[in-house]
Every structure is written in C-alpha cells, then in structure tokens.
Amino acid sequence: MLSNTATRYGAAARFFHWSIALLILADIALGLIGENTPRTADTAARLQTLYSVHKTIGVVVLGLAVLRFVWAFTQPKPVPVHPERKAETVLAEAIHWMLYGAILIMPLSGWVMHSAETGFAPILWPFGQNLPFVPKSEDVAHMAGAVHGLSAWVIYLTVALHILGALKHAVIEKDGVLSRMLRGTEAGVAGGVGGESHASALPVGLAAVLWLAVVVFPFALPVKDHAETAAVTQMEQVELASELPTWTVEQGNLTITVTQMGAPVEGSFANWNVAIAYDEDTGTGEVTVTIDTTSLSLGTVTQQAQGPEFFNTEAYSTAIFTGDISRIDGASHEAVGTLTLIGKTVPVTLSFDLTLEGARATMSGTTTLDRREFEMGAGYEDEGTVGFGVEVTTELTAARQDVESDPS
Ligand code: HEM
Ligand code: HEM
Structure with missing residues (x-):
C-alpha cells in the first residue's frame, strides 16, 4: 500500500x-x-x-x-x-x-x-x-x-x-x-x-x-572586507631613482586566472603598488611592481594558493617585477625584466597598451607565466588539477607627478 x-x-x-x-x-x-x-x-x-x-x-x-x-x-x-x-x-x-x-x-x-x-x-x-x-x-x-x-x-x-x-x-x-x-x-x-x-x-x-x-x-557575522579595486596606497611606495618623469598610480587591478580542473578561476591581489618612470617623448621608462602575495584572493582555493605548494606566503610575502619599458608601436609597449616570486627570479616580458591623455595614462596588459619556471606547485606534475599557465592581467590609470592631475 x-x-x-x-x-x-x-x-x-x-x-x-x-x-x-x-x-x-x-x-x-x-x-x-x-x-x-x-x-x-x-x-x-x-x-x-x-x-x-x-x-x-x-x-x-x-x-x-x-x-x-x-x-x-x-x-x-x-x-x-x-x-x-x-x-x-x-x-x-x-x-x-x-x-x-x-x-x-x-x-x-x-x-x-x-x-x-x-x-x-x-x-x-x-x-x-x-x-x-x-x-x-x-x-x-x-x-x-x-x-x-x-x-x-x-x-x-x-x-x-x-x-x-x-x-x-x-x-x-x-x-x-x-x-x-x-x-x-x-x-x-x-x-x-x-x-x-x-x-x-x-x-x-x-x-x-x-x-x-x-x-x-x-x-x-562580519563580512570580510575585500578591496576589489587595488588599494595601491596600502604598500609603501617604491621610489625609482630615475631622471624620467614619474607617474603615480591612481587606481588599478591586478588579477590572475589559473585553470583548475579544466575551468578558469579568477582572483586578484588587493595590495600591490607600482612605481613608474616614463618619458612619452622617447617611449622609454622603468617600472617596479611590488605585490603583497598574502593579499591574494582566489575564490575557493585562496588558502591552497597561499599555501606552501604555491605562493608559500608564510615564507615569501612579496613578489617583485622590475623591468625596462620600451615603446613597440603606437600604444603598444613592453616591459622587459625579471619577476621574483617564491625566491626564484625569472626573466619576464610584460606586453601592454599605454594610452596617454595629457598628464594621465591608462595601461592594460596581459601576460601568461608558467608556474613551472618558479617551481610552483611542483607536486602537480601535469595539468589535470592545476594548469601550468597563469594569466596575469594588469589594468591601471596613472597621473604624471610633475603636473597637477586634472580633477575632472
Ligand atoms: C538509521 C537511521 C534512522 C532510523 C533508525 C530512523 C527511524 C525512524 C522511525 C522509527 C520513524 C517513525 C517515527 C514514528 O513513527 O513516530 C522515523 C520518522 C522520521 N524520520 Fe527517521 N530514522 C533514521 C534516519 C533519519 C534521517 C537521517 C532523517 C533525515 C531526514 C530522518 C527523518 C525522519 C522524519 C522526517 C520522520 C517523520 C516521518 C515522516 O514524515 O516521514 N530519519 N524515523
Ligand atoms: C544532503 C545534503 C547535504 C548534506 C547533509 C551535506 C553535509 C555536509 C557536511 C557535513 C559538510 C562538512 C562540514 C563543513 O564543511 O562545515 C559539507 C561540506 C560541503 N558541502 Fe555539503 N551537504 C549536503 C549537500 C551539499 C550540496 C548539494 C552541495 C553543493 C552543490 C554541497 C557542497 C558542499 C561543499 C562545497 C562543502 C565544503 C565546504 C567547505 O569546505 O567550506 N553540499 N556538507
């Protein structure tokens, strides 16, 4: 029944x-x-x-x-x-x-x-x-x-x-x-x-x-306070010893995308800063990006990403990119330099577009790094769980320091 x-x-x-x-x-x-x-x-x-x-x-x-x-x-x-x-x-x-x-x-x-x-x-x-x-x-x-x-x-x-x-x-x-x-x-x-x-x-x-x-x-419960747009002022500003005009970053985003189980997972660093010296006449300059890797948030896998097998933030809390900027053509530029991450220094070229409007610059670029070059995630020998490529995207606006920035 x-x-x-x-x-x-x-x-x-x-x-x-x-x-x-x-x-x-x-x-x-x-x-x-x-x-x-x-x-x-x-x-x-x-x-x-x-x-x-x-x-x-x-x-x-x-x-x-x-x-x-x-x-x-x-x-x-x-x-x-x-x-x-x-x-x-x-x-x-x-x-x-x-x-x-x-x-x-x-x-x-x-x-x-x-x-x-x-x-x-x-x-x-x-x-x-x-x-x-x-x-x-x-x-x-x-x-x-x-x-x-x-x-x-x-x-x-x-x-x-x-x-x-x-x-x-x-x-x-x-x-x-x-x-x-x-x-x-x-x-x-x-x-x-x-x-x-x-x-x-x-x-x-x-x-x-x-x-x-x-x-x-x-x-x-208190909601975690994510600084979605990068709090570029939180870290101490690095000063470049350069003759060229320096630029102050007003706002920006530094995001990374990794492939996990075949699906993209996007995350970002809340705390990082950029020091830029750039001369628009010659299209040359220098850049130093300092990243607080403890400020990474990467969805469900934030803790794993910060853990000893990946960013190992307990041992290394800072990553630094320094490079020399040169103009390729029009807005297209590249910064050729090195990235130091978890104790390894690896040559990296960052290609980006830079557009200038008076004293204000907008920059956006994407580079794919290979985690194996940094011996990151060495236990993950194939791409089944975590892909080798890590896409890094930077977007920012900066104002030339010697000129008062236009408040509008
Ligand atoms: C080995 C584990 C379990 C045993 C031995 C067991 C046993 C029983 C018994 C004897 C009754 C009848 C009570 C009555 O006649 O008044 C009952 C009813 C009920 N049980 Fe369990 N139960 C078990 C696990 C669970 C679990 C895991 C749930 C969770 C959903 C559950 C949900 C209910 C509900 C909602 C009733 C009310 C009757 C209905 O509307 O279907 N039981 N259970
Ligand atoms: C019958 C229904 C379900 C029961 C009894 C159940 C029970 C549990 C328990 C006991 C845990 C571990 C405790 C904890 O992490 O706090 C857990 C974790 C989890 N469950 Fe479920 N679950 C159920 C359904 C689902 C469904 C439908 C999903 C997703 C579609 C889900 C996703 C998860 C995830 C992602 C975790 C890990 C959470 C974390 O580590 O923070 N569960 N679940």
Whole structure:
C-alpha cells in the first residue's frame, strides 16, 4: 500500500524516509571526510571526486525532499504511539520537523555556495551547475557556506537524537515504532487520546524558529572586507631613482586566472603598488611592481594558493617585477625584466597598451607565466588539477607627478 493511514506509514513514505536517510548519512560522511582531508597535490584529485559525489548526492536529496513534501501534504500523518507522553511526543515531532528542514536547507545552502563559487568540483549531471539569481560572489559563497556548516551541526545533533529515540523504542520499549517505519506495520491507536492525524503547531513552530535562527545567524557575522579595486596606497611606495618623469598610480587591478580542473578561476591581489618612470617623448621608462602575495584572493582555493605548494606566503610575502619599458608601436609597449616570486627570479616580458591623455595614462596588459619556471606547485606534475599557465592581467590609470592631475 502506497498511502499512509492513521496508524501506519505507506510504502511511499517509507521509501522517501529510508532513501533520504541513507543518502544524507552518506553525504554527512563525505562532507566530514572532505573537511578533514589535507589539501595537497596528492589529495587534490581525490577531493575533487569526493566533493563532486557529495554535491551530486545532495541535489538528489533535494529532489527527493521536494517530492516527499508534496507527498506528505496529501497524506494522513500516523498518530503518535504514546500520545499520553506529551513532552516526548513534542520533542520527537519537533526533531522530525528539524529533519524535514535539514533535507531542504542543507542541499540548498550547499548549492547556493557552489553556484556563487567559481571552479572546483562540479555536480555530476548534465542539467547545469548554477542556480538562477545566485551571483558569482565570494561573500554569497561565504554566507551560504556558513549556513551549510552550521546546519551540519544541527543535522549531527538531530539525527543522533532521532536514531537514539528509534533505538529506545526498538530495544527498550519494543513498541512497534521502528517496525512501523521499517516494515509498514501498524502501531498506535487511531482516534485515541491526542490521536489527531494533523501536525500540531508546537513542534512545527519550534523547528521553524530554530531553523530561522540558523539561517539568519551568518548574516550577523562580519563580512570580510575585500578591496576589489587595488588599494595601491596600502604598500609603501617604491621610489625609482630615475631622471624620467614619474607617474603615480591612481587606481588599478591586478588579477590572475589559473585553470583548475579544466575551468578558469579568477582572483586578484588587493595590495600591490607600482612605481613608474616614463618619458612619452622617447617611449622609454622603468617600472617596479611590488605585490603583497598574502593579499591574494582566489575564490575557493585562496588558502591552497597561499599555501606552501604555491605562493608559500608564510615564507615569501612579496613578489617583485622590475623591468625596462620600451615603446613597440603606437600604444603598444613592453616591459622587459625579471619577476621574483617564491625566491626564484625569472626573466619576464610584460606586453601592454599605454594610452596617454595629457598628464594621465591608462595601461592594460596581459601576460601568461608558467608556474613551472618558479617551481610552483611542483607536486602537480601535469595539468589535470592545476594548469601550468597563469594569466596575469594588469589594468591601471596613472597621473604624471610633475603636473597637477586634472580633477575632472
Ligand atoms: C544532503 C545534503 C547535504 C548534506 C547533509 C551535506 C553535509 C555536509 C557536511 C557535513 C559538510 C562538512 C562540514 C563543513 O564543511 O562545515 C559539507 C561540506 C560541503 N558541502 Fe555539503 N551537504 C549536503 C549537500 C551539499 C550540496 C548539494 C552541495 C553543493 C552543490 C554541497 C557542497 C558542499 C561543499 C562545497 C562543502 C565544503 C565546504 C567547505 O569546505 O567550506 N553540499 N556538507
Ligand atoms: C538509521 C537511521 C534512522 C532510523 C533508525 C530512523 C527511524 C525512524 C522511525 C522509527 C520513524 C517513525 C517515527 C514514528 O513513527 O513516530 C522515523 C520518522 C522520521 N524520520 Fe527517521 N530514522 C533514521 C534516519 C533519519 C534521517 C537521517 C532523517 C533525515 C531526514 C530522518 C527523518 C525522519 C522524519 C522526517 C520522520 C517523520 C516521518 C515522516 O514524515 O516521514 N530519519 N524515523
């Protein structure tokens, strides 16, 4: 029999209960294993598979949960087996509602986090990866991640209480509560004391308030302050000992794009500065770019990127490019010099366009570096996890120092 009655769970309710229970327990295990696996070259591929499976199971749970809700609304709710134990009944039902909330909030928060992030492990299905209305944003991913992590604790607690309760009924009381869910046998008295077959308001209300608190709590956390446009003034300005006119950078962006698991992941440095001397008559000059590598943010993989295998920011917190500028043709220029990064100095040529409008210059350029030249990510020997090429894009505007810059 598919449908419930006042004293038994039908096959559909039991199917939903056990399929979702199994998938949720598996996903909790995967989530915990993932959280406790160190992020290194050796574990990267395994972690990707793990999170892809985790996310795929999660969205399947979400689909089943929606069907379960729709089904449950059309069904009578089996009566409590011990309606005379008021507190225990309210607790058991509140936990059921918490669990109902969990099977929606857990996968939804996970999916919002996944949608807001770039790169990393995909959901293993052909129906697209991103939810509508969720922007690619580190802040959104951070919030959703906080809801996901906090909800995980709610799940640990409620599932533990729920299983303990089921065991108490099965082992100590032997009252048919577990076999009512396992085999669909009958238990309880239809129409008995408190035997109404509708959800009572108190447990639903309790669960709703608790879930609301969990979902709202992360909004009370301080939001990380990202300096999206480079805070070029934060670092001490390097002075060039040059005869040529010097230029002060007004604003700029220094972004990098790496290929992770075949997908581009873009990030930026919040703290860097540029010292430029450039003579527009000859098209020659000098440039020094100093980058605080601890200010790198690179989506989900910021910590890995700053870790010992890549930027190793604990040992090396600064990268420096110095080069001589020469005009190639019109706006097209190049700076030929060296980049010192994680203790290695490598020749680098930065090609860029420079346009001048009076005393103001706009510069934009892109260069692709090869991480192997810096022995960066040496454990990642092929491009399966992290590509060799790192695209560096610089965009900035600068004002010639000897002339008052035009305030308009
Ligand atoms: C049945 C639903 C789900 C359950 C029970 C679940 C459970 C968990 C648990 C226990 C963790 C580890 C705890 C933590 O990192 O704070 C975790 C982490 C994670 N989950 Fe889920 N999850 C579910 C669905 C999803 C879905 C649908 C996605 C994405 C589409 C997702 C993405 C993630 C990610 C990316 C992490 C790592 C978070 C981090 O390291 O910051 N999860 N999940
Ligand atoms: C091994 C683990 C589990 C056992 C032994 C178990 C046992 C039970 C039993 C015996 C009932 C019936 C209670 C009654 O008749 O009053 C029940 C109901 C329920 N369980 Fe579980 N459960 C388990 C895991 C889970 C998990 C992981 C969830 C999370 C979604 C869950 C969600 C529910 C819900 C929402 C109900 C209310 C009945 C319904 O509307 O389907 N259970 N469970």
